[in-house]
Amino acid sequence: MSVRAKEALDQLQPYKAAATIESVVRGYGYAREDIIKLEGNENRMGASPKIAGALARMSQEYSYYPDLNVTLLREKLAAMHGISGENLIFGNGSFELISLIANAYIGRGDEAISVTPSFNWYYNVTIMNEGIFCEVSTRDDLTIDVESVIDHVTDKTKVIFICNPNNPTGHLLPEDDLRYLVENTPDSVLLVIDEAYLDFHSSDYVDTVRLALSKSNVILLRTFSKSYGLASFRVGYGIAFGEIISNMSKVKCPPNISMPAQVAAVTALEDREYLQKVLDNNRIGLQLYYEAFEALGFDYIKSSTNFVFAHTGLDANLLKEEFLKRAIMIRSGSDYGYNEWIRISVGTYEDNLRVVSALHEIVQDIKTREI
Ligand SMILES: Cc1ncc(COP(=O)(O)O)c(C=O)c1O
Structure with missing residues (x-):
């Protein structure tokens, strides 16, 4: 057997x-x-052409474990977003961050909500943690019906995954809808807003970082894989209240961001x-x-x-x-x-x-x- x-x-x-x-x-x-x-x-x-030089300059450090605290990148991002470094967590791409969220928050019989169509990894991480995945249909035009999302919350719901702008549709939630979600997600439910593509949105939009940090149950996910062209380096980060960061840190593999990846991300951030x-x-x-x-x-x-x-x-x-x-x-x-x-x-x-x-x-x- x-x-x-x-x-x-x-x-x-x-x-x-x-x-x-x-x-x-x-x-x-x-x-x-x-x-x-x-x-x-x-x-x-x-990616930025400056990255090759930055990597060449650090090649003598390949034999060391990476900086577990991701110090320099943390400082740069904290300054860029105007937040404390304690509100940041790093992942081996946002793929890993999504896994960490599920590992930390979803257990047997817990429910996670997302919409369909959307990024499929939310389903996998829910199921592998023995959770129940609840798919909310989009409207006929494939836009997300945020009221319907909130209506699907039950006392078993632990996480709502929203991809904004959504993959594969490319739709961005209207600001009022985003606010509605943030304001109406019960405190006992973690609202995950996956912003892998938000950099590409070309006009004004609500400051989602401020919005997220105004609540203790929201996490934003960002990545260096898309606009910064660093998909092969695997760097994503989450922005959230300290308690969420601390829970996710407990299930995180300690050296998850290689040093070349940290250097590449810092250099990319500097090359506006x-x-x-x-x-x-x-x-x-x-x-x-x-x-x-x-x-x-x-x-x-x-x-x-x-x-x-x-x-x-x-x-x-x-x-x-x-x-x-x-x-x-x-x-x-x-x-x-x-x-x-x-x-x-x-x-x-x-x-x-x-x-x-x-x-x-x-x-x-x-x-x-x-x-
Ligand atoms: C919506 C969304 N979230 C997360 C990811 C994963 O990105 P990363 O490369 O940061 O793991 C992708 C990748 O395509 C994506 O489309």
């Missing part, structure tokens, strides 16, 4: 992440540099000019995609992120396959239960032109085949 894993794992499949470049190199035989990866909402502009270039490129890229979708008659969602979710009326898996034949990786909405939707990340300006031209060609091809 084999060793029996936790019963809850019977309900779980390994998390289905975006495909990797390596898998496409192996599967299709393309040269790595010819592949345009727009499947995982990464940053095709790359580069961040601005990324954000400008993103704005232009989104516009290009919108125009292409409009020309093709696709419905799409105006995005506050670095990706767009579009309803094509065609088989999304087929579209994904056709893009792959052109060495472009996009996400099929079928991973989120939307079989005619595609999610495409913004790339460099040249990438985006290639996407638009491939899209026109593919749609034309499919329509010709259908005739």
